[in-house]
Amino acid sequence: MSQPTSAQPGGDARTELRGSVVADRYSFWYGPKQVLHEISLGVEERSVLALIGPSGCGKSTFLRSINRMNDLIPRISHSGDIRLMGETIFAGGMDTVSLRQRVGMVFQRWNPFPKSIYDNVAYGPRINGQRDRTELDGIVESALRRAALWDEVKDRLRQTALGLSGGQQQRLCIARALANQPEVLLLDEPASALDPIATQRIEELLYQLKEELTIIIVTHNLQQAARVSDRTAFFYMGRLVEVDLTERIFTSPREERTEAYITGRFG
């Protein structure tokens, strides 16, 4: 039996700590309660990492640490480090505003603003000072195209985003994140409330998007993790049990707990 220490030690750990997003012995506390224990992993540029594990295992907390969304919660603390393109995200010079522009996020429950489709996508660039109409039009179109939504909405860009179907709204949220030209995209169970067809479209989309950016996705759907990700990290009770090529995690995991989880014996 392995001891409840940090991630898989040994030769692999060194090479893993390269990539566009790197967690280095990152621990996290809500008040006195430690919810993440020395997470160390690296996500290669232009790849998809899936975070899996039973509810409450810390995978969402870890995801929200990467763009510091947890900062909103009072009485949190952390140790260790998370690096984006080699820079620590906790440095004084790295404010959350610019960090979140570089690290986009898509939530479980789609949350478009109660505005038009166009304004939803244009909001981020506008905030960053982009006022030129033709430039904005270009950004909106390209973001919607990259989110595979353009053809469905190009004739009703001025209509409210809330009239779209759930799957379309979720892709709109992806487009909204893409309009900021992020380097990393975080997705927190983006398809768990969608029907199978909408889910499939999101998955296809991720496959295309990884050509240009780094994607980290939390999912409870193991088939989805297997389909979309290059590497998979298994979290359990706030610890990273194992991270490896997705194929290997699902066929020959090194850890017994990983195997037990993916074969449905717990979780």
Added chain:
Amino acid sequence: MTSVPGSAPPTSPAGRHKPHATRSQRAAAERTMRTLRRRRLINRVMVGVMYLAALLAILPLILILFHLVREGASSLSLDFFIRMPAPVGEAGGGMANAIVGTLVLVGLASAIGLPVGIGAGLYLAEHRRSRLALVTRFLSDVLNGLPSIVMGIFAWQFLVRPMGGFSAYSAGVALGAMMIPLVTRSTEEMIRLVPVSLREAALALGFSRARTSLTIVLRTALPGIVTGSLVAVARIAGETAPLLFTAFGNQFWSIALDEPIDALPLRIFYYATSPYDDWRALAWAGALVLIGIVLVISIIARYATRARHGLGGD
């Protein structure tokens, strides 16, 4: 022999010939039926009581409206809206100065009450547990319960006396101060209704916290805030007591802000307590107009609320 269902008590002789189990089953079924009948009866009585209570709740409004229309409608004419008050003994005359005066005062009060109230409400919603928020919330509830005449005396002491006379300003301040707690609390409630997910969406896009509050959150809550503000406006439009010490009333045309100004509630008060029949008739008409204004504002507020549920685009 069998007993007719529901007619015989369990002690009927017929029952004795039946097997034991069946008899107790029948007794149980009968008990159930009795309970059901009783529950249905109670239900009906309770629904009746609720209807009665609802009817009693709207009865005063209906009576007031009925009475106002009966007494006031005859004095209501175009003259009422465009003519000045006539001297005693002279027929006709209107309340043009009072109507305009009320609009001026409501405008002044809104200029003070809305920005302060909405700002404070935003603060309370965004920093709900800070010490300042707890104190502000409590004090604003206290202020809300403050009798309006106290507000009038306060404004008289601190504005009218130092300024050396009654004025529209002082009335605007008194009414504005009455609006603040109403607007503050309704704004806070509306902002709290904005889903956390929207806030997160804005923050995750790289909005600063201030910008998130001022654009996304405030924008989403806006229809509700408008409703709350209109309710507050409707509420102060009919206030009389604070005006007695501040606006004072004015028989003549005046919209100068540093002079006494007329207002509908004041004019109604003066006319209704006068010994002249035609003035008292005009007071009824004034009351009808005042309640009409409040009603219109309330209906607009209703409409704004409905628009919120539609959550339309821009």
